[in-house]
Amino acid sequence: MSASANVEVKVKEFSKEDPAKLAAFEKHVAEGGLVEPNDWMPEAYRALMLRMAEHHANSEIVGALPEGEWITKAPSLLRKLALTAKVQDEVGHGQMLYEVAQDLGKTRNAMLRDLITGVTKYHNCFNYPCPTWADVCMIAWLIDGAAILNQGTLAHGSFGPYIRTMRRINMEEAFHFKHGEDMVLTLMSGTENQKKMAQEAFDRWWGPALAFFGPVDPPDVMERPAMKWRMKTATNDELRQKYVNRFAPAAMATGLVVNVCEKDEKGFVTSATPDPLLKLDKETGNWGFTQPDWDEFFRVIRGDGPCNKERMALRRFSYEQGEWVRRAILNGATNAPCNN
Amino acid sequence: MLSKARTNIPEATGDLTTPEVDSFPIWEVFTQKNIGDVHLHAGSLSAPDASLAQHFAREHYGQDQECTNMWVGLRETFIADEGNQESYEVFVQWKAGDRHQHVGSVDACCGCEAKAKCKEQFVGDKSFYTIWTAPISRLTKIDGDKDMIWRETTDQGYRLPRGYSRVVRQKWDALRAEQAVDTYQEEDLKETF
Incomplete structure (x- = not known):
């Protein structure tokens, strides 16, 4: 499971910056120029980029938690191998993104601890339950698919270390997505029970997948720092539309039904009806769709989601249980090279 | 037997009980x-x-x-x-x-x-x-x-996208063929009876 660095960040006044330097920076970035950690950058850019990378890193390692729990329960050796590799990839993405954030001025320890104590956040979609194997399949297909789409645009951003990381991450996400597609197709070519299981998981994940790209764009989105400074190169709504255009027809082709669902507080579907707006507009080439439940989205972000507490308890447990490992490897560490 | 150690983890909030370690180089x-x-x-x-x-x-x-x-x-x-x-x-x-x-x-x-x-x-x-x-x-x-x-x-194909291209294609083909047969049979039945 992977996540976008789609985080709404409020920027304090950055009028304190030297206007000439700021103007030169904005011109450089607007013309497609890239920024490296040692270049001059507005403090607000540094702060935003740090938060974006940190949030993305947090999401990677939190997202790996529910999937890791499924390794022992995966239905075949191949699926176990693939899921193990995927979880390893996700944690690796977290490691690379923490490196990017670290170079912008916050220590890795501080980031790991802020995540657990709730000072910083991770992507909202990981606060939903993953009760069946079909959920693992849908996450790999729908959520990793959304991540590739988003990160593909982030790879054209302005911060050098972040875009280098995005390029590498996207190569690995492509495996997660393809594996997800394979698993969904396996279920949808299977028995009636498998199809039912897939549909139920799809109903649970379609909403969070649409909400994955973040809230509806504000009218001044292009003027906001994230777009103006090319930290992001596509808006939330553009990405969401592209996603629906790609995934709604694909889901229908497998035999899945795109439903609008109501859910209980545990994240389980209580009613599902086919999306009445799901139609192809032949002129624009865009598919119509019902927006995800934004009230639910904001409620879950505020911490009142089905799995917020569970995910953080597991992260805290992992961190505290791993304490002796950190202590042990620090004992007798040497920086001399080791050519065996 | 699967370990239950990682399920039913007690909820905990507030400060961490383990101290911060030195940053690694x-x-x-x-x-x-x-x-x-x-x-x-x-x-x-x-x-x-x-x-x-x-x-x-x-x-x-x-x-x-x-x-x-x-x-x-x-x-x-x-x-x-x-x-x-x-x-x-x-x-x-x-x-x-x-x-x-x-x-x-x-x-x-x-x-x-x-x-x-x-x-x-x-x-x-x-x-x-x-x-x-x-x-x-x-x-x-x-x-x-x-x-x-x-x-x-x-074979490390399971951790690469190309490891899935063939099987995904085959599954799509089979699924579409099956759907085509279903549609054909449905219409065939309608026309016959």
Whole structure:
């Protein structure tokens, strides 16, 4: 499971910056120029980029938690191998993104601890339950698919270390997505029970997948720092539309039904009806769709989601249980090279 | 029997009970994708010492993605101006956003001289963004020929997108064919009766 660095960040006044330097920076970035950690950058850019990378890193390692729990329960050796590799990839993405954030001025320890104590956040979609194997399949297909789409645009951003990381991450996400597609197709070519299981998981994940790209764009989105400074190169709504255009027809082709669902507080579907707006507009080439439940989205972000507490308890447990490992490897560490 | 240790974890909030450990030093990793290719900067990692940095690099930058050779060194040695008389590997980042690329090696008395020699011998009047140099004695080099990194002896297709292309295609074809037969039978029945 992977996540976008789609985080709404409020920027304090950055009028304190030297206007000439700021103007030169904005011109450089607007013309497609890239920024490296040692270049001059507005403090607000540094702060935003740090938060974006940190949030993305947090999401990677939190997202790996529910999937890791499924390794022992995966239905075949191949699926176990693939899921193990995927979880390893996700944690690796977290490691690379923490490196990017670290170079912008916050220590890795501080980031790991802020995540657990709730000072910083991770992507909202990981606060939903993953009760069946079909959920693992849908996450790999729908959520990793959304991540590739988003990160593909982030790879054209302005911060050098972040875009280098995005390029590498996207190569690995492509495996997660393809594996997800394979698993969904396996279920949808299977028995009636498998199809039912897939549909139920799809109903649970379609909403969070649409909400994955973040809230509806504000009218001044292009003027906001994230777009103006090319930290992001596509808006939330553009990405969401592209996603629906790609995934709604694909889901229908497998035999899945795109439903609008109501859910209980545990994240389980209580009613599902086919999306009445799901139609192809032949002129624009865009598919119509019902927006995800934004009230639910904001409620879950505020911490009142089905799995917020569970995910953080597991992260805290992992961190505290791993304490002796950190202590042990620090004992007798040497920086001399080791050519065996 | 599956362990239940990770389910039903008690809820906990507030400060962590474990103390913060010291930050680990940062290491830079270069990988060579195929024999004969240049070594390209793969990324960085945090590790307490060279031995663990090497293990981490192998798992993270080697096992995850195919490569034949790998070099690992402390970040500070790449940017340092100091050093001793010896051979240095030299790397150029041609423009902002690029990965550092290994361009060759030079003999120098310190990092500063190595950078100057790199500029003279490998850059000339071309424009570049930054130069890194690393004394060879400070690099951990892993030769994939003698010491396998990417485990190509077993099929690693399950961790690559191309490992799924054929089977995904077959499944789509089968699914569409089945749907076509279903539609045909439905219409056939309608017309017949």
